[in-house]
Amino acid sequence: MSFQLERVQWMPSPPLVPDDGPFDVDHLKRMTMGDASLEQEVLAMFAAQASDLIEKIVKMPTNVGELTHKLRGSAEAIGAFRITDAAEWLENMLRDKSDSTEALMTLTDAVLEAREEIDGILRRS
Numbered sequence: 001m002s003f004q005l006e007r008v009q010w011m012p013s014p015p016l017v018p019d020d021g022p023f024d025v026d027h028l029k030r031m032t033m034g035d036a037s038l039e040q041e042v043l044a045m046f047a048a049q050a051s052d053l054i055e056k057i058v059k060m061p062t063n064v065g066e067l068t069h070k071l072r073g074s075a076e077a078i079g080a081f082r083i084t085d086a087a088e089w090l091e092n093m094l095r096d097k098s099d100s101t102e103a104l105m106t107l108t109d110a111v112l113e114a115r116e117e118i119d120g121i122l123r124r125s
Contacts, residue, residue: 022114027079040125046078047118054111057090058104065094068107075114082110 032039053071057064072087086107093100 022080022082022110022117024079024081031078036125040122042078043118043121046074046080047115047122049074050080050083050111051115054108058108060104065091068094071107071111080110080114083107083114086110 028039028042032042050071053067053074057067057071061067068087068090072084072091075081075083075087086103086109090100090103090107092098093103
């Protein structure tokens, strides 16, 4: 008996719980120990870093994998799991040398959505 293995494209899984936005607020609060001013500072720093990184990532430089991984780690730390998932998808596409267009668009959209949310949070405070 012979078995055939087929390579399957990786796609992000749908969330297991209802999606309440671009951030897991509880995760962010845990990471900032409930300190509202620290939360705002962390969000502002993340927004600036994410904007800078996505601007570089879309140009697909030779170190795009490193830049994507950096964005993924930062997003995970603050609970921006849509960015985390999209960055992981892009990393996988880059590693497999697959067409990364859709993954890149998804990551870009996730960063823009997070930036809008952060801007709103910072304006309200």
